[in-house]
Amino acid sequence: MAKYLVQGGLPLAGTTGVHGAKNSILPVLAGSLLNQSTEEIRLKRVPMLGDVRAMVSILTRLGARVGYDGSDLLINTADLNCYHVPDILMREMRSSIFLMGPLLGRLGRVQICYPGGCAIGDRPINLHLEGLGKLGATVKEKDGYIEARGRLRGGEVGLTYPSVGATENLMLAAVSARGDTVIYNAACEPEIVDLQNFLNTIGANISGAGTPRIRIRGGCDLHGGTYRVFPDRIVTGTLLLAGVITRGSITVTGVIPEHLTALLELLREAGVTVEVNGNAITVEAAGPLKAIPRVVTGPYPGFPTDLQPQFLACLALAQGESNVVERVFESRFHHIPELCKMGAQIELSGPQARLRGVDRFKGAVVRATDLRAGAALVMAALAAAGNSEILEVKHIERGYDQLPETFAALGARITREEGARRELSLR
Numbered sequence: 001m002a003k004y005l006v007q008g009g010l011p012l013a014g015t016t017g018v019h020g021a022k023n024s025i026l027p028v029l030a031g032s033l034l035n036q037s038t039e040e041i042r043l044k045r046v047p048m049l050g051d052v053r054a055m056v057s058i059l060t061r062l063g064a065r066v067g068y069d070g071s072d073l074l075i076n077t078a079d080l081n082c083y084h085v086p087d088i089l090m091r092e093m094r095s096s097i098f099l100m101g102p103l104l105g106r107l108g109r110v111q112i113c114y115p116g117g118c119a120i121g122d123r124p125i126n127l128h129l130e131g132l133g134k135l136g137a138t139v140k141e142k143d144g145y146i147e148a149r150g151r152l153r154g155g156e157v158g159l160t161y162p163s164v165g166a167t168e169n170l171m172l173a174a175v176s177a178r179g180d181t182v183i184y185n186a187a188c189e190p191e192i193v194d195l196q197n198f199l200n201t202i203g204a205n206i207s208g209a210g211t212p213r214i215r216i217r218g219g220c221d222l223h224g225g226t227y228r229v230f231p232d233r234i235v236t237g238t239l240l241l242a243g244v245i246t247r248g249s250i251t252v253t254g255v256i257p258e259h260l261t262a263l264l265e266l267l268r269e270a271g272v273t274v275e276v277n278g279n280a281i282t283v284e285a286a287g288p289l290k291a292i293p294r295v296v297t298g299p300y301p302g303f304p305t306d307l308q309p310q311f312l313a314c315l316a317l318a319q320g321e322s323n324v325v326e327r328v329f330e331s332r333f334h335h336i337p338e339l340c341k342m343g344a345q346i347e348l349s350g351p352q353a354r355l356r357g358v359d360r361f362k363g364a365v366v367r368a369t370d371l372r373a374g375a376a377l378v379m380a381a382l383a384a385a386g387n388s389e390i391l392e393v394k395h396i397e398r399g400y401d402q403l404p405e406t407f408a409a410l411g412a413r414i415t416r417e418e419g420a421r422r423e424l425s426l427r
């Protein structure tokens with residue numbers, strides 16, 4: 001099991017870029033299955049992430065031909081011939097649930113195992129299944145498997161919660177449906193806009209993404225095309241917060257600042273100098289942060305749950321008492337016990353974490369439990385006095401490409417070490 005070794009206490013400084021958004025590239029890859037033509041789709045500058053490799057494996061198993069041309073991904077799905085997503089791949093990456101829409105649309109059938117929960121919560125898929133039912137699919141759940149069949153028809157779907165994945169799944173299903181679809185109370189995240197822009201590039205006719213009401217014209221003939229997803233706003237936020245927690249100064253270029261408005265406002269409230277120049281953001285934190293009485297996560301454009309662990313790590317070093325409320329997932333605080341090993345003073349009560357700021361973290365051996373919790377621990381280790389080890393970094397590498405190299409280029413002392421492989425007991 002690989003780990004990161006960090007010698008903390010060094011302020012980060014300098015300028016860095018950011019790779020394409022994981023949470024855009026995954027639904028876009030699923031959406032490529034909708035293209036029945038022999039024309040290929042070229043996705044520009046795709047990050048080498050664990051989740052991207054998992055999705056590419058699934059597409060390949062379903063009959064797509066996927067190849068790399070440098071950092072571009074070339075996809076031809078004309079020979080799609082399988083509607084069953086292999087269990088082992090389904091379980092490796094739960095977000096493959098939004099393959100249901102394209103497979104139903106293309107083949108009229110899809111069979112997957114239940115993706116199950118993960119470290120941050122149960123993550124049910126009722127909104128996905130109910131929505132597909134409203135578009136004409138017959139959905140059966142039995143013994144941990146889901147089978148959906150039928151010829152999709154357009155309709156009106158109101159989501160009881162603006163679920164990102166359900167919005168994406170229903171957009172993908174509606175593209176192939178007969179007739180038009182309107183999704184109400186849709187998620188407004190930038191990744192939804194990215195998916196709309198991609199699908200329209202290959203011939204779909206969608207409008208309204210980024211607002212709670214999305215209209216999808218069904219039955220368009222799709223074709224190949226070239227697309228590049230947005231820069232990853234969560235990785236951008238993580239890099240900026242690493243500059244803040246180490247009391248350095250970092251510029252991230254090639255970003256879309258308006259995707260991070262909620263974070264930038266909170267940083268200014270905490271006393272950080274924030275400058276936005278075109279597609280670059282610079283943060284500078286010469287001293288400790290001011291505590292923030294209450295930070296609440298929520299759907300976009302609210303403060304993103306995917307930056308909650310990272311921001312919480314910064315507040316653990318702020319002057320005074322802060323509170324962080326996690327409203328999106330029911331158990332997204334696994335980073336807290338690990339931060340407490342480094343000296344943080346945090347009390348958890350249900351969805352609320354109460355933090356009393358401390359002056360410094362001390363280095364420790366900590367374990368990544370999920371993607372963003374792991375990123376928060378790397379940031380804390382960079383700020384800590386002394387050395388730290390972060391174990392099980394495979395979680396982090398699902399969503400961060402070259403994170404140690406990126407931080408090292410900004411002055412951090414961090415290396416990646418392939419830990420001893422867990423020898424299977426053959427006795």
Ligand code: EPZ
Nearest residue numbers: 023095123124125126127128163164165166306328329371
């Ligand atoms: C997407 O997950 C992202 N993943 C998550 O990023 C992100 O945290 C989340 O959206 C919220 O922004 C990808 O895009 C691959 P949801 P998703 O459906 O689609 C409940 C990361 O770190 N819900 O908006 O699963 C659900 O339990 C990951 O990059 C239902 O109840 O998020 C949760 O409480 C983590 N029923 C809330 O909605 C459903 O059918 C938000 O979930 C679906 C969701």
